[in-house]
Amino acid sequence: xxxxxxxxxxxxxxxxxxxxxxxxxxxxxxxxxxxxxxxxxxxxxxxxxxxxxxxxxxxxxxxxxxxxxxxxxxxxxxxxxxxxxxxxxxxxxxxxxxxx
Numbered sequence: 402x403x404x405x406x407x408x409x410x411x412x413x414x415x416x417x418x419x420x421x422x423x424x425x426x427x428x429x430x431x432x433x434x435x436x437x438x439x440x441x442x443x444x445x446x447x448x449x450x451x452x453x454x455x456x457x458x459x460x461x462x463x464x465x466x467x468x469x470x471x472x473x474x475x476x477x478x479x480x481x482x483x484x485x486x487x488x489x490x491x492x493x494x495x496x497x498x499x500x501x
């Protein structure tokens with residue numbers, strides 16, 4: 402039912418399209434599904450952090466002395482963005498919009 406005539410599905414409109422994330426509504430055109438297997442596949446490519454890194458990061462957030470600047474290096478963040486397909490697509494979209 403989603404398509405050119407219905408940019409927002411009737412289901413999403415009924416549930417409140419601003420408050421409901423797209424992955425929670427299966428008939429939405431932008432719905433995506435994540436899985437541990439998919440995450441492990443992406444980890445093998447070096448895109449997101451591994452499960453162990455994610456689990457070890459949780460206690461750090463609850464310390465009083467926590468500050469985001471201690472979390473990682475700028476170099477590593479830039480390397481991640483250079484390898485991230487989503488960041489590349491966004492950079493391309495921004496570049497195309499600036500040229501038009």
